[in-house]
Amino acid sequence: MTMPGMQSTDMQSTDMQSTGTQSTGTQSMGRRAAPEAFTSSQQDPRTFLAPLDILEGDHARQHAVCELLDQLVRNPRHAAARRELEVVRDYLVCEMPLHVADEEEDLFPLLRRRCPKTDDVGEIFDLLQREHDIDWTLHRALVQNLDALIAGAALADPTQFIANATAFAETQRRHLAWENAVILPRARRHLSAEDQAELGARMAARRGLAMPEEPA
């Protein structure tokens, strides 16, 4: 299957098989953003005093991860590919599950309760929940692909990696558009300071962090 905007040569198995053997390099990153910026788990409990800012920052990093996936699909042999594969893999394994749990277990239930009955967003929450479920199917397949590439192993089906990466990025972008346009603005409008404090405390606890006694 050829994805829009991709060259047929991108799909050659030799490209994918050799990706995992590329050396890590920073010089060639050039105009690329520093990958480290995409994987900064919040370790300072004070940041959880503004939990909606954290979620918004997570979304910005998710966009950046989608950009990296686009680049890896277009050119899996560039010199920084190995590092980018690791960044995307680390994000998918370490950060994404926490973010989804923040939303599914805390933000969405809280916001469902706080949105006025006239603000009919129930279907959007249901849609986002279904998309989270789809994400995990793609997530598992994509992590397996990334692990193989990072290890320098040949992919059994390089075309499937391209399909997985492209589908994941497309799904994520649509999902992020809904959350940024509909969910976060309503959260800022309808969640009280106490709600946000409770949300931040639960998000911090999920990461094993204790909230500070007083705002910094």
Ligand SMILES: [Fe+2]
């Ligand atoms: Fe999100």
Ligand SMILES: [Fe+2]
């Ligand atoms: Fe989400």
